[in-house]
Amino acid sequence: MSFSQAESPLGYRPANYESLNFADAETGRTIHTAGGVFWLDGGRWWVGEGFLDYCDQEGVDPLVESGFGYCLSPYRFGQEFTPEAVVRAGxxxxxxxxxxxALAAVREVFSRHG
Structure with missing residues (x-):
């Protein structure tokens, strides 16, 4: 697998980044992407060139338009993140x-990763 240089100072972005995960066979490094719009270089998430400008022009929310918000919803960013809230949210x-x-199991997970 080959990577193309990204503007990221730490890493690379897959040349065709529409799938979700890529691994470089030589180094074993993995690139995680979200629908080709966002990718993680191992230290930071990056946004595809032109995507935010497009969202501004069209008046759409980047997290909704890309589907990335759906991927992140279990993490409850900006919301209560307790075992009780996780269970209440389904x-x-x-x-x-x-x-x-469910509550006992989620509490146990929280205590392990506390």
Whole structure:
């Protein structure tokens, strides 16, 4: 896999960055992207050239237009981020309808990563 140089001082951006993850076979470095609009160089998220200007011209929200907001929604940026809030928001559905079991499991995850 080859990478093209990005404006990022630390890393590279995939030449075709419409898929979500790329790995360089030689170095093992991975580039994570969100729909080709954002990419992470290992230290910082970058925005595709012209994307923010396009959103300004069209009057659209960059996080909504790119789908990146959907990808980030479980992290609850700018919102309460507690086990209770995660369960209330329906982000612990893998425990089924047992809200107490979900809350106990999410609390355990929070305590491990505290």
């Amino acid at each position: 982000l612990a559905r893998w425990w089924g309808d047992d809200e107490e079991a």
